[in-house]
Every structure is written in C-alpha cells, then in structure tokens.
Amino acid sequence: xxxxxxxxxxxxxxxxxxxxxxxxxxxxxxxxxxxxxxxxxxxxxxxxxxxxxxxxxxxxxxxxxxxxxxxxxxxxxxxxxxxxxxxxxxxxxxxxxxxxxxxxxxxxxxxxxxxxxxxxxxxxxxxxxxxxxxxxxxxxxxxxxxxxxxxxxxxxxxxxxxxxxxxxxxxxxxxxxxxxxxxxxxxxxxxxxxxxxxxxxxxxxxxxxxxxxxxxxxxxxxxxxxxxxxxxxxxxxxxxxxxxxxxxxxxxxxxxxxxxxxxxxxxxxxxxxxxxxxxxxxxxxxxxxxxxxxxxxxxxxxxxxxxxxxxxxxxxxxxxxxxxxxxxxxxxxxxxxxxxxxxxxxxxxxxxxxxxxxxxxxxxxxxxxxxxxxxxxxxxxxxxxxxxxxxxxxxxxxxxxxxxxxxxxxxxxxxxxxxxxxxxxxxxxxxxxxxxxxxxxxxxxxxxx
Numbered sequence: 001x002x003x004x005x006x007x008x009x010x011x012x013x014x015x016x017x018x019x020x021x022x023x024x025x026x027x028x029x030x031x032x033x034x035x036x037x038x039x040x041x042x043x044x045x046x047x048x049x050x051x052x053x054x055x056x057x058x059x060x061x062x063x064x065x066x067x068x069x070x071x072x073x074x075x076x077x078x079x080x081x082x083x084x085x086x087x088x089x090x091x092x093x094x095x096x097x098x099x100x101x102x103x104x105x106x107x108x109x110x111x112x113x114x115x116x117x118x119x120x121x122x123x124x125x126x127x128x129x130x131x132x133x134x135x136x137x138x139x140x141x142x143x144x145x146x147x148x149x150x151x152x153x154x155x156x157x158x159x160x161x162x163x164x165x166x167x168x169x170x171x172x173x174x175x176x177x178x179x180x181x182x183x184x185x186x187x188x189x190x191x192x193x194x195x196x197x198x199x200x201x202x203x204x205x206x207x208x209x210x211x212x213x214x215x216x217x218x219x220x221x222x223x224x225x226x227x228x229x230x231x232x233x234x235x236x237x238x239x240x241x242x243x244x245x246x247x248x249x250x251x252x253x254x255x256x257x258x259x260x261x262x263x264x265x266x267x268x269x270x271x272x273x274x275x276x277x278x279x280x281x282x283x284x285x286x287x288x289x290x291x292x293x294x295x296x297x298x299x300x301x302x303x304x305x306x307x308x309x310x311x312x313x314x315x316x317x318x319x320x321x322x323x324x325x326x327x328x329x330x331x332x333x334x335x336x337x338x339x340x341x342x343x344x345x346x347x348x349x350x351x352x353x354x355x356x357x358x359x360x361x362x363x364x365x366x367x368x369x370x371x372x373x374x375x376x377x378x379x380x381x382x383x384x385x386x387x388x389x390x391x392x393x394x395x396x397x398x399x400x401x402x403x404x405x406x407x408x409x410x411x412x413x414x415x416x417x418x419x420x421x422x423x424x425x426x427x428x429x430x431x432x433x434x435x436x437x438x439x440x441x442x443x444x445x446x447x448x449x
Contacts, residue, residue, distance in 0.1 A: 031044065047156075053108045078160060080247045109417075185208070261332060268354060282322075372408070382449060387412060
C-alpha cells in the first residue's frame with residue numbers, strides 16, 4: 001500500500017484513493033485500535049470543515065470507529081484547533097478532523113489528534129498504515145452492547161468560543177476597533193464573528209456563507225484581495241483572513257496591505273519579548289520564512305531556529321527548545337502558552353492585543369521588519385522523485401546560489417499536501433529574484449511536469 005500520511009495527515013481528491021469512504025472506514029478502525037490506551041469506555045471526537053464531501057467521510061469514519069467498540073462524539077463544522085481543544089477538554093482518546101485546509105473544495109483530508117490535543121506522531125501514523133495494509137485487526141468485531149455509539153455534541157462551539165476568548169488579555173477589550181473578517185466560507189464561519197463581536201469589536205464578515213462548494217474559492221488566507229478592498233471601503237482598522245479549517249491567519253492593515261505569518265510572528269515576538277513572555281528569547285521558524293525576518297530578529301536580539309516545513313515539525317522543535325512561539329510564513333502560528341496547535345483565531349487575538357495595548361495602527365506595527373524581495377512559484381508535478389537525484393535542478397540551484405552569495409537564498413521543495421513543487425528565491429532586488437525564480441521554475445517544469 002502506498003504511504004497514506006503526508007506532512008499534515010491524509011489528503012487527496014475526495015472519493016478517489018486515498019480519500020474514499022472505504023479508506024476512511026479503515027482509518028477509523030485503525031485509529032480506534034491504536035488510541036485505546038486505558039480501561040474505560042473509549043471515545044473519539046470528529047470535527048469537520050464545510051466541504052460537501054465531509055458528510056461522506058464523516059459517516060465512514062464513524063462506522064469504522066463504532067465497529068471497533070469506540071464511541072464517537074460529532075461536533076460538526078468547527079475549526080481544526082477547536083477539535084483539538086474539545087478532544088482534550090472532553091478527555092477523549094483522540095480527535096479526528098475532516099478537512100483539506102487551504103486546498104480547493106474537491107479535495108479533502110483526515111488529520112488526527114492525540115487525547116492531549118497534539119497532532120498524532122509519525123510513529124502512530126506509521127502504525128495505522130501498517131494495520132490497514134496488514135489487515136491484522138480485521139477479525140476484531142465487537143458485538144451486542146460492545147458496539148460503539150455516535151452522538152452529536154451541541155455545545156462544542158460554545159466551549160471553543162470561551163476557550164479562544166480566554167486567550168485575550170482580561171484587561172483589554174476590542175471596543176472602538178473596526179474590523180473585517182474573511183472566513184473563507186470555511187470552518188470559522190460560525191465562531192469567528194461571535195468571538196470578535198463579544199469582545200467588543202465592530203465586525204463586518206465576508207465569505208461567511210458556505211455551501212459545500214465555495215470553501216477557499218478566491219477568498220481566505222490565500223486570496224486577500226476582497227478583504228483588502230472591504231477594509232478600505234469600510235474604513236476598518238484591520239482585516240483578518242482565515243483558511244478553510246481555521247488554523248491559519250493572514251492580516252490586512254488599515255491601508256489594505258497584506259501582513260503574512262512572518263509579520264505576525266515579528267510583531268507578536270517583539271511584544272512578548274518586551275513583556276518577558278518569549279520563552280528562552282527564541283522563535284521557531286521554517287526555511288520558508290523571509291530573509292528579512294531573520295535580519296529583524298537579529299536586530300531585536302531574538303534567537304531563531306529553522307524547523308522542517310510543517311506545523312508539526314515547528315511544534316516538535318518548539319518543545320525541544322522550550323520556545324513559546326513558532327510558525328510559518330503561510331500564517332500557521334503556534335502560541336504554545338495558549339494552545340497545542342496553530343489556531344488562526346487565537347493568533348488574531350494575540351495580534352489585536354498588541355494593537356490595543358499600544359494603541360498603534362497595524363501599518364505602523366508592520367514596519368517591525370522589511371521583507372526581502374521574494375518570489376514563490378508553485379509548479380504542478382506528475383511525480384516527486386528526490387530532487388537531489390536530478391542533476392539539472394541541482395546545477396541550476398547551485399548557480400543561482402553562487403550569484404546571490406550572502407545577499408539571498410533559494411529553496412526548492414515539494415509540497416507535503418499537494419502534487420506540487422515550490423520554487424522560492426530571495427535576493428537584493430525584485431529584478432534579480434524574478435529572473436532567477438523564473439529560470440529555476442522553467443527547469444523544474446521541464447524535468448518534473
């Protein structure tokens with residue numbers, strides 16, 4: 001059997017392997033088996049985003065889990081970090097999220113959390129894959145009263161709303177703040193407007209009407225054009241864009257300029273350092289973080305270290321180094337003092353707290369670092385052979401690095417969740433960056449497409 005799990009769970013086009021109902025049933029059975037770790041009635045929480053195919057996957061997972069004698073708690077559409085929190089607070093054995101995050105609606109995925117709210121380890125993912133491939137639990141068939149039950153948890157959203165609001169400083173409110181939020185027609189569409197309204201903000205919500213087919217379509221954290229236009233139209237102080245499953249945040253300032261995850265980390269790290277809350281004076285980033293962020297951290301006296309791309313890798317290195325914050329340029333930021341995983345709403349609340357406490361516009365806060373010119377090109381690929389085995393790509397990247405010297409860098413890597421290769425170049429000028437990025441991209445296309 002091909003490997004199921006990528007950098008962020010299982011993902012693919014819904015109703016095509018591996019995202020079929022049959023595979024979801026098998027994953028449900030294997031997850032139920034792996035996560036039984038104590039002598040009591042076992043329970044697994046299932047949350048989802050707003051994709052049409054979530055109904056199919058949800059029912060298949062539920063059937064598989066119940067067939068192993070484990071109960072299921074269904075919480076409906078809720079952000080991925082909400083499922084992680086509910087799993088932990090309800091002392092369930094595990095939590096499963098049905099979502100393909102920022103991918104288009106036709107894709108779907110399965111992410112698994114442990115009972116303490118952290119993403120499942122690579123070791124346990126491999127065990128699930130082995131169980132499915134070997135069929136060694138096929139004969140485990142509880143009967144009669146031992147079969148699992150499934151029920152919906154009606155107050156799950158309320159619990160998560162309270163949890164998020166508690167991450168915002170008690171001595172502050174959002175009163176007087178005018179904001180626009182883009183919910184990407186995804187999992188934040190119910191909770192985000194409530195949270196920011198209840199904290200006192202004047203909220204305008206856009207892309208907040210999911211229909212199963214419009215999640216992430218020209219909206220959300222990857223497409224901030226509508227958000228920027230609405231911020232300027234309404235005279236808002238800030239715009240907040242979430243992705244389909246609510247674990248990412250990209251912001252827009254009052255001038256309509258986008259602030260990505262690097263900006264958010266820089267702004268919040270500086271504030272946390274000043275307040276003595278930046279553990280070990282360190283932030284964990286990834287190779288995708290902008291060259292300018294590294295320069296800014298050097299100037300602020302903040303240490304930083306690169307983890308492999310992927311929020312689980314960021315979290316693992318944060319725990320090893322005792323860091324309280326880490327994240328990715330894509331807007332996936334982890335505030336470990338508040339949650340076990342990246343949470344777009346909690347990230348937004350930390351950013352808004354810095355704005356409110358300093359009474360400074362976001363455009364001013366965003367000057368904490370200057371982005372180095374950067375170009376990122378995504379190339380669809382038919383397969384993913386090891387890049388170090390392709391001489392043309394290695395030679396071209398080496399030549400680019402030689403030209404840039406210590407004034408820039410290159411990064412060529414495969415996406416962990418899509419059939420895509422990413423080419424990134426940073427350098428001293430836009431012209432140099434564009435030229436080198438286009439050259440590298442053409443070579444990647446020629447050798448891999």
